[in-house]
Amino acid sequence: MESEGGEQARSSWVLTVDFGSQKTMASLVKVGEEGSTSPPFLVHNDLSRFETPTEVSFRGKTCETGELAAMQPATNAHNVVKEFVPYVGLPPREVREAAIAPGFRVSDDDVLPVTCAAVEFDGSDSSFPLELVLARHLEGVVGCAKHQLVEMRKVPSKDAADIRLAVILPGCFTPRQARALEDACRIAGVEDAYLVPAHQAMAQGYEQRHKPEIEQMRNSSVKEQTIAIVDVGHMISSCAIVRFTPGESKIVSAKSIFGVGGAAVDSILVSHFKEDIERKYGSGCCESPRSLFRLRAACEKLKKMLSTIDESEVGVDGLLPERDVTIKLTRHRLNEMIAPLCHQLQELVKSTLQTEDSFIEGSSLDGVEIIGGASRIPCLAAVVQSAFDGKELRKTLDSNSALCIGAANPAAQFFDPAVSQEKKDCNLQNALKSFDVKGLEESHLKGLREKHMEISEMQAQLRRLEVAMNNLESKMSETREALRGKHAHLMKRDETESALKEVEEWLEQVPQEGYSVEMLEKKKEELELKVRELNSKMFEQLEKQADEMSRSMERSAQERRQEEANQDKDDHDFRKLRFDERVRMAENNKKEANELFRDGNVMHAIDRYNKAIGHCMKIVETLRPEQEKQLNELKGVIVLNLAQAFFKLNKFQKCIDNCNDCLRYSPSLSKAKFRRALAYEQMNLLDEAEKDAKVLLEEEPENPNYTALSKRLGLKLQKRLDKEKNICKKMFG
Structure with a gap:
């Protein structure tokens, strides 16, 4: 446990976030005033999962992110913004013409020169720039990180958490998109976010995972090791050639491509089965957002099954009214359908092997590492292996966390006050300054920041309202349990049930939007007073038992303290x-x-x-x-x-x-x-x-x-x- 006050006050934390197309991963690393950094660890969300869906949903006045957004029913699919990160910073025209259809409705509102998601929020049609949507998601990730620090007793409270932000920059992002990432961070209230190129994060992740092996090489007569890292992701695929020498690790060549990965396979399958179903059951039967949502989910499941077996079928529940639909496919047919993707992936690898000076033979590499969810698709993995002259593919890195863990140390060094400015890696930041690319205007940023804060305050108010409602319902439930409990004979049953019924009728009569926190808290207080007044004998008995229990606990505590005083509190039991x-x-x-x-x-x-x-x-x-x-x-x-x-x-x-x-x-x-x-x-x-x-x-x-x-x-x-x-x-x- 951290020492109280002093050490906590002297340290800051670097949160490194990898906004994946489907999942977001984050890591935390501590940076002390004296330049010491601790090993990074992963951030878990509210459901104790390390992978958080990169999704934001809107429903009524509610804006959810992460797991809660992913739990939205199919009926609200049109108000869920997902698979949006690769489109951040792109103009609407490019998004509409993208190789992969976006996982959200693109707004026709051209008030801002950026792509907006069309959703229904707070009773009206709204257009939210993707920078604002990403800021909403980022706020949720930062909140989880602060909560975890408090839970781990690293900081005394969320407000005391001094967090700096680093964000993984996808390899295919343009300078304009990099600016958009910075704008999203500023909208979320984070200034001066540090951008870490994905290729650098991959190389650092590999070096950390294989540190003993690389150190042994550096101390031997070989003095050099060259490996390839291929990331076949959901919407973006990347390839990097990294050379490790005694003095440094250098990225020799790196290329990325948008539209090659798991999402492209899903789109091909959805188009294929949509056409097949409409041919059988009528044109337009799969056009609704709910139908497409269910068909896409079934196609994703089928894709995963065909990664392990040669033939499979999946039922699509609720796709058509009063009719069951089943989709079937063989792995051989899937390979034929995604052959163009395989060719694009092969060309990506070949172009990466072709450096400015020469062509690197795949067989000359010391290793080929493959990561990414789509790398599980057999034909895509086979294409990568073939492009490297049949070199064995290694899977020693965790596909989900490799980037955010790999980028943690460079980010910690960047924010470390003990590291001189000359030693900090500012190559990307300096490169961005050299481009004549600007982000959103300050006036637009200010407006979006105000909108973000307005939504945050609205969500906080809704949470307070939910807590007040839960407290009232818990009090009612507790009272009903008492009527069935061992002290029920001391209660006035009819009068108590009448008081509960009165509250139930009040809840039914008042429209949901008419509740306020004050009203619910007042109604709870009134119910408590009424129940206590009606059942004073029972409460007297409970208070008497509580006093006896308190005295018993105090006696036990004294015995415990006496026992601890007579023995060492720490566990020094290392006996075999x-x-x-x-x-x-x-x-x-x-x-x-x-x-x-x-x-x-x-x-x-x-x-x-x-x-x-x-x-x-x-x-x-x-x-x-x-x-x-x-x-x-x-x-x-x-x-x-x-x-x-x-x-x-x-x-x-x-x-x-x-x-x-x-x-x-x-x-x-x-x-x-x-x-x-x-x-x-x-x-x-x-x-x-x-x-x-x-x-x-x-x-x-x-x-x-x-x-x-x-x-x-x-x-x-x-x-x-x-x-x-x-x-x-x-x-x-």
């Missing part, structure tokens, strides 16, 4: 103990934790559970199969109990994380799925909760807890669907 001895110690800690939890000492119980897991992790000897099974079962039980403890503290994400760990150790443990579903429900992730509930009911159809959970989720999902229908009626009435 036998398997059965470590298991015994873990079991003892688990039993102590269970007793603490039953007594209400949840935090102390968590501490004991962590010690129990620690003993399990210290087992280093080679285990027999039965020992490994025993250990995994023990780990599963411990982390499952940890999940229950975190649930008790309303730390639902940590509960979910521990349930996931439990299912890794004991995949068949239904309790883990049940607790995870309950945590998802509390976080209002109803779709995720429903998935677990369905699995649980398949395993134990008669279990009353699982049945009750499924029924409760069904009601909540129906309520959400009804709200969506009401909104649609008001919008399209």
Whole structure:
């Protein structure tokens, strides 16, 4: 843990962001005043995933980014802006004529000299420049980074996080597009963002991954190693030749091309099956945004399946009314359809091998590294291998994180106050200055910045409204639970139910847009006072029990402090103990934790559970199969109990994380799925909760807890669907 105050205040953080066409990846690295940098680590989003969808959605007054935008239903597909990053900075005409159709509606509004996405927002048709859309997405990424720093106790609060920004610049971007990236950062409130060329990030990522191998080469008589890195992405493909010598790593040649990758394959498949379906069932049956959304999703699935098998078919649900549609294809036919893409990719590699001085033979290279999601398509990988004279393709880099991890150190050096200006890599920034290319006018930037802040404030207000509504509904739910609880005999049932019904009727009568935070908070206070007034005997009993519990906890805390005073708090147990001895110690800690939890000492119980897991992790000897099974079962039980403890503290994400760990150790443990579903429900992730509930009911159809959970989720999902229908009626009435 960081020391409080001083060290936190002296360090800043560099956030390196790779805006991929489909997914965004980000890393953080700390830069201290004394020039020290820590190893970079990946940033996770609100769902604890490292990959965040590069999507922004609009719905009513709501603007969502990342995972929430990707969860939008097909009915709102026309208001989701995705696969837009490669078009940032391009004029509308070039976007409309691009090789790959954009994943959003291009606005016809020519007020600004930039491409705008056409969406419906706040009850009217709107045109948002892609720079503003990217700024919205960037704000979400920065927010996740700050939240993670607070969660890791690197900074005391989000406001205390001093974050500098570095952005990966795709290889095919023009100087005009680079300026547009800078404009998007400025709209999001980030000045002086550092742009890192994608080719440089790839080279740095490779050097970090193969550092021992490269260092060994530099210390040997060879003194030189030349490798090729090919990135076959979703919309952009790149190739770079990198030469490592004792003094430096140098990019000998680098080329990129837009329109060659997974998105191009998807577009070919969509066009093929759209034509086939319209020929069978009538022209125009696949023209709606919802139909195209579902057809594209099915084509993406088919593409992935054909990467592993020779023939496949995929059902397209809800494409046509009252008719099931299935699309089929063989890998051989797919190879024929994407042959032009294969040729373009081959030409890209050949043009990269042709340097200013000479042509580099593929067989002379020391290695060929291939990354990118589309590299999994067999014929594209085969074309790359053929272009390098049959050289074996290596996949030692992580396709998703290679760029943002590779660019982290150059970015940290750029922002490091201890590094002299002469040593900083300012080649790209200086090159941009040499081009006579300007970004948006200051007046336009100011207007877009104000619009961005207006939307942010609107979202903050909606979140406050949602919290107030959740608090009111939680209070109502809590009161209903009390009517069924062990103190129900002390309550005035009829009068309490009448008070709840009165609030329900009020919620139904007031239109959704008529709520305010103050109204909901006032109604919650009124309900609390009414329930307390009606059921004073029950509350007196609860307060008496709470006082007794508090005294018991204080006694336990004193005993704990006394125990800690008599022993070293730090874990210095590095003994190499036998398997059965470590298991015994873990079991003892688990039993102590269970007793603490039953007594209400949840935090102390968590501490004991962590010690129990620690003993399990210290087992280093080679285990027999039965020992490994025993250990995994023990780990599963411990982390499952940890999940229950975190649930008790309303730390639902940590509960979910521990349930996931439990299912890794004991995949068949239904309790883990049940607790995870309950945590998802509390976080209002109803779709995720429903998935677990369905699995649980398949395993134990008669279990009353699982049945009750499924029924409760069904009601909540129906309520959400009804709200969506009401909104649609008001919008399209």
